[in-house]
Amino acid sequence: MDIPYVIGVDMGGTNTAFGVVDRRGDILFRGSIKTGEYSTGEEYVEGLGGAINDLIALNGLEGKIRGIGMGVPNGNMNDGTVEKAANIPWAKTVIVPLTALMTKKTGLPCRLTNDANAAAMGEMAYGAAKGMKDFIVITLGTGVGSGIVANGQLIVGHDGFAGELGHVTVVRHNGRSCGCGRYGCLETYTSATGVARTARELLDSKPEKDSLLRNISERPITSKDVYDAAVAGDELATEIFEFTGKALGEAFCNFIAFSSPKAIILFGGLAHAGKFLLDPIQKAMEENILNVYAGKTEVIVSNLNDAEAAILGASALAWED
Amino acid sequence: MDIPYVIGVDMGGTNTAFGVVDRRGDILFRGSIKTGEYSTGEEYVEGLGGAINDLIALNGLEGKIRGIGMGVPNGNMNDGTVEKAANIPWAKTVIVPLTALMTKKTGLPCRLTNDANAAAMGEMAYGAAKGMKDFIVITLGTGVGSGIVANGQLIVGHDGFAGELGHVTVVRHNGRSCGCGRYGCLETYTSATGVARTARELLDSKPEKDSLLRNISERPITSKDVYDAAVAGDELATEIFEFTGKALGEAFCNFIAFSSPKAIILFGGLAHAGKFLLDPIQKAMEENILNVYAGKTEVIVSNLNDAEAAILGASALAWED
Numbered sequence: 111m112d113i114p115y116v117i118g119v120d121m122g123g124t125n126t127a128f129g130v131v132d133r134r135g136d137i138l139f140r141g142s143i144k145t146g147e148y149s150t151g152e153e154y155v156e157g158l159g160g161a162i163n164d165l166i167a168l169n170g171l172e173g174k175i176r177g178i179g180m181g182v183p184n185g186n187m188n189d190g191t192v193e194k195a196a197n198i199p200w201a202k203t204v205i206v207p208l209t210a211l212m213t214k215k216t217g218l219p220c221r222l223t224n225d226a227n228a229a230a231m232g233e234m235a236y237g238a239a240k241g242m243k244d245f246i247v248i249t250l251g252t253g254v255g256s257g258i259v260a261n262g263q264l265i266v267g268h269d270g271f272a273g274e275l276g277h278v279t280v281v282r283h284n285g286r287s288c289g290c291g292r293y294g295c296l297e298t299y300t301s302a303t304g305v306a307r308t309a310r311e312l313l314d315s316k317p318e319k320d321s322l323l324r325n326i327s328e329r330p331i332t333s334k335d336v337y338d339a340a341v342a343g344d345e346l347a348t349e350i351f352e353f354t355g356k357a358l359g360e361a362f363c364n365f366i367a368f369s370s371p372k373a374i375i376l377f378g379g380l381a382h383a384g385k386f387l388l389d390p391i392q393k394a395m396e397e398n399i400l401n402v403y404a405g406k407t408e409v410i411v412s413n414l415n416d417a418e419a420a421i422l423g424a425s426a427l428a429w430e431d
Numbered sequence: 432m433d434i435p436y437v438i439g440v441d442m443g444g445t446n447t448a449f450g451v452v453d454r455r456g457d458i459l460f461r462g463s464i465k466t467g468e469y470s471t472g473e474e475y476v477e478g479l480g481g482a483i484n485d486l487i488a489l490n491g492l493e494g495k496i497r498g499i500g501m502g503v504p505n506g507n508m509n510d511g512t513v514e515k516a517a518n519i520p521w522a523k524t525v526i527v528p529l530t531a532l533m534t535k536k537t538g539l540p541c542r543l544t545n546d547a548n549a550a551a552m553g554e555m556a557y558g559a560a561k562g563m564k565d566f567i568v569i570t571l572g573t574g575v576g577s578g579i580v581a582n583g584q585l586i587v588g589h590d591g592f593a594g595e596l597g598h599v600t601v602v603r604h605n606g607r608s609c610g611c612g613r614y615g616c617l618e619t620y621t622s623a624t625g626v627a628r629t630a631r632e633l634l635d636s637k638p639e640k641d642s643l644l645r646n647i648s649e650r651p652i653t654s655k656d657v658y659d660a661a662v663a664g665d666e667l668a669t670e671i672f673e674f675t676g677k678a679l680g681e682a683f684c685n686f687i688a689f690s691s692p693k694a695i696i697l698f699g700g701l702a703h704a705g706k707f708l709l710d711p712i713q714k715a716m717e718e719n720i721l722n723v724y725a726g727k728t729e730v731i732v733s734n735l736n737d738a739e740a741a742i743l744g745a746s747a748l749a750w751e752d
């Protein structure tokens with residue numbers, strides 16, 4: 111018997127949003143709670159599980175839910191735990207067995223993983239990776255995350271923490287300092303923050319060069335500013351995306367040597383820069399790719415709705431057997 | 432009913448060696464043919480399949496062989512083909528459907544993959560990776576190859592050619608030229624050839640430094656010479672291994688961010704350099720590893736017999752369902 115729905119839970123530091131999702135990736139019913147209002151994992155699960163049970167009862171969905179999938183910061187897929195998550199008040203210093211608690215409260219099977227892995231599962235279930243068995247999702251947000259699928263399965267590693275491609279070292283000497291305490295990580299060059307950093311560096315190092323970005327003085331430059339300037343034909347802004355795309359394209363060539371994915375899917379705000387980012391990525395890939403992989407891996411932008419993708423991605427975990 | 436044996440085939444450019452292997456990884460019977468004596472893939476399979484059929488008949492093994500696994504240069508695991516292999520006379524310019532032909536000739540299921548992937552399967556079935564689901568084998572020979580296992584499965588990618596970690600770019604600017612036509616590949620620094628190259632570079636750049644390696648003038652320096660000199664207490668030789676190990680350790684940190692393996696297993700001649708290579712690898716890993724992975728991944732040297740490993744690795748493919 112086909113059970114028609116799953117529940118996706120997007121847990122953030124402030125809010126936890128959840129929804130009932132069908133096979134096509136439509137979110138039928140939604141709810142949310144405040145993540146930070148609880149002081150222990152047990153209390154949080156009382157709140158979240160209770161809200162989910164209510165949503166099920168209210169909409170007559172008893173017996174129609176296959177399971178719950180959760181996207182959780184620092185989520186460990188192997189153990190179903192959230193481990194020392196800096197932004198989650200009740201999980202800062204402890205390991206919370208979240209899936210076990212959720213199953214106890216709701217009676218439903220529950221799985222969790224981190225946000226970028228959930229994004230990859232969402233692409234496979236409902237998005238650009240439908241039907242693909244080998245692909246990589248790169249999330250370009252405040253940081254850079256990744257979800258890697260090979261043989262149709264998420265790569266989670268022996269400890270549940272595989273897929274930190276934002277923290278591969280791409281510059282060995284004089285690399286930019288990273289929030290992780292190291293230097294030269296991909297994230298420091300290609301996150302939204304990295305783009306803003308490149309903007310400031312180029313503005314400083316090319317004082318002779320005119321740019322719309324020089325008009326922004328009363329607040330920090332953002333990646334959105336750079337995009338708007340590029341759209342308006344600003345040369346320096348285009349150069350910033352060229353620098354960013356080159357770093358991504360070069361890194362992608364190394365990723366391809368690892369898992370030879372059919373596609374690399376870009377997700378997150380920066381991915382919407384479109385050709386400003388994609389053209390230099392393509393160029394760097396053509397110049398750097400190992401012959402055996404040449405022209406085989408597509409780089410595409412996710413077509414999932416940014417606002418829904420987190421719930422959808424999490425929900426996709428619950429379709430898996 | 433448990434079928435007790437498999438056959439492993441190690442196909443090289445000159446010879447093809449094969450053997451009947453049991454569950455423990457003992458090679459019970461052996462044979463070999465000349466790879467280069469045949470002018471087409473069909474003729475080669477007539478020869479190889481015929482020799483295997485004879486070995487089975489001679490030793491009364493009918494019905495006791497589960498299948499055939501082959502380690503093949505440029506072998507495509509997804510398709511069971513050998514594709515444009517430069518060193519195989521009858522497969523230089525064509526794609527040969529090797530497993531299909533072998534099954535037709537012998538009546539046995541047949542799988543193939545490239546040498547480094549076969550090495551990984553061998554480690555999982557009989558060697559240091561027994562019981563592991565996530566590990567990487569790095570082969571340090573004339574070139575550098577890799578076999579990556581995640582979730583207990585080989586990562587072969589959408590095209591069957593994943594796992595070319597010898598060709599990740601580790602030096603972006605002024606990198607050494609590689610046989611692949613690119614620059615700065617890991618292989619150019621950490622293969623046996625790369626070690627010899629480092630030796631020549633250091634001898635040239637440090638003319639003031641005495642070294643046993645300076646006594647070798649009538650022939651090219653080999654990695655074995657460097658090892659012997661290091662054992663004899665030669666400082667420059669130790670420095671060469673430090674340089675090599677640092678390059679490996681730094682690269683391993685990026686590999687770990689990809690698949691978070693339980694172990695990285697070193698295989699091939701250079702792996703026998705022992706602590707001369709392992710100590711600098713460990714040091715570079717401690718200095719470069721992302722916090723979440725710190726101290727979790729072991730670097731170990733394969734304990735499979737070099738002379739048997741290729742047949743064993745290939746044979747391991749045939750135990751898989």
